[in-house]
Amino acid sequence: MKGRPTPQGPTTRQEGRPAVARRGFAARLLRRPASAVSASYLLLVLLVTLLATWIAPYDPDQQDLTAALQGPSGAHWLGTGELGRDVLSRLMHGGQVTLLGVVITLAVYLTIGVPAGMIAGYRGGWFDRFVLKSADLVSAVPVIIVLLVVLSVFTNDESAAMAANGLLGAPLLARVVRSATLGVKEELYVRAAVANGIRDRVIIRRHVLPRVTGVILVQASVYGAYAVLLETGLGFLGLGTTEASWGSMIAEASKNIGTDPWLLVPSGFMIISFVLALGLLSDGLRDTLAERYAPPADKPPSRRMGRPRGAAPELPRAEAPDTSRAVEEPDADALLSVRGLTVSLTIEGTPTDVIRDVSFDLRAGEVLGIVGETGCGKTITATSLLGMLPAGGRIVSGTILFENADLAQVDAAALRTVRGRRIGWISQDPISSLDPSFTAGAQVAEAVRVHTGCSRKEARQRALELFEKVRLPDPARVAASFPHQLSGGMAQRVGIAAALAGDPTLVIADEPTTALDVTVQAEILDLLRELQSTGTAVVLITHDWGVLADLCDRAVVMYAGEVVEEAEVTALVSAPAHPYTAGLLDSDPHHAVPGEPLRAVEGAVPPPPEWPVGCHFQNRCPRVTEACKEKPVVISHLVEPERSARCIRPLELIGGGPHD
Secondary structure, eight states: OOOOOOOOSSOSSOOOOOOOOOOOHHHHHHTSHHHHHHHHHHHHHHHHHHTHHHHOSSOTTOOOGGGTTOOOOSSSTTOBOTTSOBHHHHHHHHHHHHHHHHHHHHHHHHHHHHHHHHHHHHHOHHHHHHHHHHHHHHHTSOHHHHHHHHHHHSTTOHHHHHHHHHHHHHHHHHHHHHHHHHHHHTSHHHHHHHHTTOOHHHHIIIIIHHHHHHHHHHHHHHHHHHHHHHHHHHHHHTOSOSSOOHHHHHHHHHHTTTTOGGGHHHHHHHHHHHHHHHHHHHHHHHHHHHHTTSOOTTSOOOOOOSSOOOSOSSOOOSOOOOOOOOOOOOOTTOSEEEEEEEEEEEETTEEEEEEEEEEEEEOTTOEEEEEOOTTSSHHHHHHHHTTOOOTTOEEEEEEEEETTEETTTSOHHHHHHHBTTTEEEEOSOTTTTSOTTSOHHHHHHHHHHHHHOOOHHHHHHHHHHHHHHTTOSSHHHHHTSOGGGSOHHHHHHHHHHHHTTTOOSEEEEESTTTTOOHHHHHHHHHHHHHHHHTTOEEEEEESOHHHHHHHOSEEEEEETTEEEEEEEHHHHHHSOSSHHHHHHHHTOGGGOOTTSOOOOOOSOOOOGGGOOSSOTTTTTOTTOOGGGGTSOOOOEEOSSTTOEESOSSGGGTTTTOTTO
16 A cells, blocks of 8 residues: 555656746836836936926026917927916926925835835734724825915925825825735745745745735825825915926916916826826836736646635634543654644634644654545644644644644744744645745745845855755756746745755645646655655645555544544554544545446535534444434544544444455
8 A cells, every 4th residue: 555656757747848038027018018108208207307407498487578478489399477487497397396296205105005004914913903093094084184284384395295195195005005915915925935934024025015016006106196186286276385396387377278278288288198107107017017927928827736725724613512631641752742732713703613632743754644635624733833823713722842842832933933944834836835026046045044044145055955955957947937937846846945944853745746747746755755764754734545655654534623533554544443534545546446436425524613513423424323423522542552533433443444
């Protein structure tokens, strides 16, 4: 039964595709006609405004009463105002005042709103509530009244008014950024970064910020346009600066619209075209940034491998039966000793147990498999070891002793010293566990720097060494490749390299061979076997009995949030002690008889709200009795050493085999 898939020839999957040349950001942006035209126009306006002192034909306040309110001419290309002042010169100089106000507004708006929104969305807690309440409060405040108060205190100081405008808009931006951050926070590559021990501030800056930049750009362009219109309004009312600005030119044109309608055209066109170009450019920037998260145009989008990864695979329950019992003392010789672990998630305000009374031990250099159907609690058990439970999740009871520390009790700072450095994490979805914004080498080097404190050059060299260790062909090319340029097997190797960046003593592998072909699966298993040979312990989560038998020393079988059996793998496979284990083995396609239907366990795993009193497997068990339904069943040791089962009649199955 310890056989594994063995390569019979050259790999059928192309592991060494050449990296596709990647255009620069500016080149990809300017490929969009609307973006190119908008960027060129805005750059022209900016240059003309900045150079107005040297290129404007007249001083903005130079008067010529004999030429007042004249249309375009050779002397005045855009005509003159009511005092004979040159319209073109005033537009050039006025842009300095208006655009400075926009810059001040956006500087305050972005400096406060972006960090506040990302921290609120990523960390939650009291700061998240503060941001939301602030946004609600600002939404109810009449902005113009506040600005009038500011201008009454700072007379003719338009900069103060524009700064106040940015301050009033920042909570609204923070609320939008918070919503975007909440979605990015659940991405698998962010969870992988947490598992690798990357600090929160680094994750926010390097992994969350690039993904929310598109949202920020759109919001900034909208608010920048609003700032232009606000400055124009203040100038129109005569409340802003006394210098020439686009707003004061609108005010002058409105007073003379009956005698000289043309005067409104240059300033009106400038404001409208500037706002329109700003919006088109922000759309182009957003779409160009989004390209890095999309698959290349020359191949169809690839499907996500494995089952979808949500916040938690288990469902809630309303009320749990009492299973309190005396919990055994942790194994003093074990590297990891879990005792009586119960985890609860809050769903719709109700605390709900999703795993209950989980206990097992793992020794140094040992491989422990956790097997069971989807929804049995395998992933929640694994994530609880690293303190990476979904929002609202908490450890209700139990201990997780790892290297003499109880990970169920330590704070977040202590957990960060364990993640990646002492416990590595290998995800089941290799592509999604890598940030599409950065090359594979940069992401592994980042993990190396976090755990070793070495220089960037040393971290890059160490990343190449790790790539060689995990048998990646041409490590330098892979290091320079982005995730979408890697095959599934290559991406999984990169994930293993990242998990090894801190030289951990324990690696948790969450279905690492899911959706990989047989050849690549065998190579990944070889890598995990090499880890074991160096003394690294492995917790392997899997659905595959072949993988379990090939790699694991002992196995834990989970069903409906509970451990139902634990044993050495050979004993488990040859003589299962729990009906569920026997049913899973019967369902193995390798046991299929040609011409006969494959035996399967009837029904499905019940969600936590439907967990019955007594044995959780009673509704699917062919050996159920009334005693199985009376009270919760505790796990008990059998006659063999280190073997246990949660069944009132386990010994009836021992010695029979899975098909009895």
